[in-house]
Amino acid sequence: MDESGDLDGRALVPLERIRRRADEGYVRRRFWDKVRRTLGRVPFMKKAAAAYFCALDPATPARVKAVLLGALAYFIVPADMIPDIIAGLGFTDDASVILAAISVVSVHIKDRHKEQARQALSTTGADPASADDA
Numbered sequence: 001m002d003e004s005g006d007l008d009g010r011a012l013v014p015l016e017r018i019r020r021r022a023d024e025g026y027v028r029r030r031f032w033d034k035v036r037r038t039l040g041r042v043p044f045m046k047k048a049a050a051a052y053f054c055a056l057d058p059a060t061p062a063r064v065k066a067v068l069l070g071a072l073a074y075f076i077v078p079a080d081m082i083p084d085i086i087a088g089l090g091f092t093d094d095a096s097v098i099l100a101a102i103s104v105v106s107v108h109i110k111d112r113h114k115e116q117a118r119q120a121l122s123t124t125g126a127d128p129a130s131a132d133d134a
Contacts, residue, residue, distance in 0.1 A: 023066075023070055023073045024055070024065070027069055027072045027073055027076060028056070031072060032120075032124070036124055044095050044099060045121065046118065047117075050116070050117040051068045054113040055072060071100070071102075075098055
């Protein structure tokens with residue numbers, strides 16, 4: 001992926017654009033509910049919140065948004081590879097997906113996204129210092 005967010009210079013095909021919009025709607029509707037339900041149990045929450053703000057930023061390239069929205073949608077979906085209710089293991093698959101997506105597009109997650117995440121988490125009752133090191 002280059003700095004513009006393109007994998008190989010191709011524009012998004014219409015189906016990818018439709019999928020990204022569907023993921024964006026799903027993430028917008030359910031992300032903060034998932035955050036409130038999992039506070040204190042998810043060590044990567046600040047990174048996930050920074051990814052959320054990056055994915056919704058109009059300045060973020062479409063391919064980057066697609067990667068982040070897909071990862072965030074996986075985190076939110078109730079049924080995944082390892083159910084979240086399994087103590088000690090429940091969020092390992094979510095963490096793997098989110099952290100892999102972030103590592104691929106990290107250059108696009110700016111300080112402003114991290115600050116938005118810190119502020120948003122502090123208003124939900126999370127201790128931003130203990131959420132993780134976004």
